[in-house]
Every structure is written in structure tokens, then in C-alpha cells.
Amino acid sequence: MPTTSSKIKAVQPDALQPQASATKTPVPVIAQVFGIPTIEVHPQGGSFLVKTDSPSVWAAPSTWIALGAASISAVSLLVTLFDKWWGHRKDLRSREQSIQDEFWLRKVMFPSAIEPAMLFMANTISDLPASQSSSDDRLAYFAIFQSTHRVHARKLLLVATMWPDVYKKLNIAFEKIEDAVADYCNSPADDAANATPHTEATNAINLALSSFCVAIRDHQKSIK
Structure with a gap:
């Protein structure tokens, strides 16, 4: 055996015991x-x-350990897939927003408001009355300047509807130009030899124009 x-x-059982027989x-x-x-x-x-x-496999601790490990792996996989999907969705929305922002900047804001304001600031440097000009000439120029400045300031409000933070920077630079021209035109007439007030005014306008351009450049970089 x-x-x-x-x-x-x-x-x-005894009843089932085999009886001695030939077979x-x-x-x-x-x-x-x-x-x-x-x-x-x-x-x-x-x-x-x-x-x-x-014994049942469900009674063994190793079975539950294996199930727990499988569950954790499945949850990790789902989290990874969701994270990738969400990141792709955010990238897609960012690209769409960038395309829209660039369109508004290049096709709408820049030609209608930003570029005219920049040209106005650049022309102000050359059009500013000379240091030997009379007070009447300066005041007459300032009246024209102020009227044109208001027109461009209203156009710049278009930028505020799309990018409020950018508008704040542009508006600060634009107001600095107005302050520089107002201070110069309302000051007493200087001698021909004293060009300091005129130089200070043009330097202030140059700095404001530079700040204006930097704000536009930084925003353009951010939407690419």
C-alpha cells in the first residue's frame, strides 16, 4: 500500500468485510x-x-494582501491617467487662449490703440517747445497736447477690457508723459542758455515710453 x-x-464495516472465496x-x-x-x-x-x-482561498491573509496591492495599483493607474488627461486639457485651453489673446493684441488692440499711443509719445519728444520758447507758446502747445492725450487715453481703455493688469502699466506710463509735459509747459520761460528743464522733460517722456513698450513686450511674451 x-x-x-x-x-x-x-x-x-464488518458487514462489508470480504468473505474468503476464490475470487x-x-x-x-x-x-x-x-x-x-x-x-x-x-x-x-x-x-x-x-x-x-x-480551505477557502478567501480565508488566507495572502489573498487579501494581493487584493489590496491590486486595488492600490488600479487606483494609482486611474490617478495617473486622470492627471495626464487634465494636463492635456489645460494645455489645450491655454493654447486656445493664447491664440485668442495674440489675435486681439495684433489685430485689434495694437493697431487701434497701442501703436497710435506709442507714436504720440514719440512725437511729443520732438514737438515739445524749445527751452527759449515763450510761456504763451508753451501753454498753447499744452492745450493741443492735452486734447490729443485724452483721445489716446480713451482708446487705451480697450486694453482694460481684455487685460486689466496690462492696462494699469500702460496707463501709468501714459500719465507720466502728461505730467512731464504739464510741468514743463507751465514753468516760467527759461533763458536760451538754460536747457535743463527741456532736457528733463524729454528724458521723462523717454522713460515713460520705454516703460510703455516693456509692458507690451512682456505681455506678448506671456501669450506665446
Whole structure:
């Protein structure tokens, strides 16, 4: 009879004991074994049906550990996929917004408001009355300048509707030009040899124009 590592309980009722005869008929004997695979043993003169009761896999701690690891991996995968989708969506929206901003800047704001204001500031430097001009000439020039300045200031309000932060920078630079021209034109007439007030006024206008252009350049870089 084969040897097994588990204990085998065999029950063979007396009524089922084989009778001595010339021909022995195998009598099945039912046995239950725990912890080994199901096998069938055929000893001499009889047979044993050996059956094993395997414990449920759900009762094993390793099963739940494996399920937990699989769940964590699945959640991590979903989070990664969502993050990539969300990043792609944000990039797509940013590109669309950049295209719209660039269109408004190049096709609408720049030709209608920004460029005329820049040309006006540049022309102010050359049109500013000379240092030897009279007070009346300066005041007459300032009246024309102030009227034109207001027209361009109203046009710059278009920028505020799209980019309020950019408009604040442009408006500050534009007001500095008005202040510089007002201070110069309302000051007493100087001698021809004293060009300091005129130089200070033109320098202030140059600085304001530079700040104006830098604000436009920085915004244009940000939308690319």
C-alpha cells in the first residue's frame, strides 16, 4: 500500500468485510484526508477513495494582501491617467487662449490703440517747445497736447477690457508723459542758455515710453 504524509481514517464495516472465496471482490472504503490532493489508493483486496477538504482561498491573509496591492495599483493607474488627461486639457485651453489673446493684441488692440499711443509719445519728444520758447507758446502747445492725450487715453481703455493688469502699466506710463509735459509747459520761460528743464522733460517722456513698450513686450511674451 502507498505511504502518505497525512493520517487516513478508514472505515470498513464488518458487514462489508470480504468473505474468503476464490475470487476477492474489491470493496470501496471511504476515507477523508486534510491537506493533500485528492487521490485514489488501490490496496490489495480493496480500494480507498481519499478525499481532501481544501480551505477557502478567501480565508488566507495572502489573498487579501494581493487584493489590496491590486486595488492600490488600479487606483494609482486611474490617478495617473486622470492627471495626464487634465494636463492635456489645460494645455489645450491655454493654447486656445493664447491664440485668442495674440489675435486681439495684433489685430485689434495694437493697431487701434497701442501703436497710435506709442507714436504720440514719440512725437511729443520732438514737438515739445524749445527751452527759449515763450510761456504763451508753451501753454498753447499744452492745450493741443492735452486734447490729443485724452483721445489716446480713451482708446487705451480697450486694453482694460481684455487685460486689466496690462492696462494699469500702460496707463501709468501714459500719465507720466502728461505730467512731464504739464510741468514743463507751465514753468516760467527759461533763458536760451538754460536747457535743463527741456532736457528733463524729454528724458521723462523717454522713460515713460520705454516703460510703455516693456509692458507690451512682456505681455506678448506671456501669450506665446
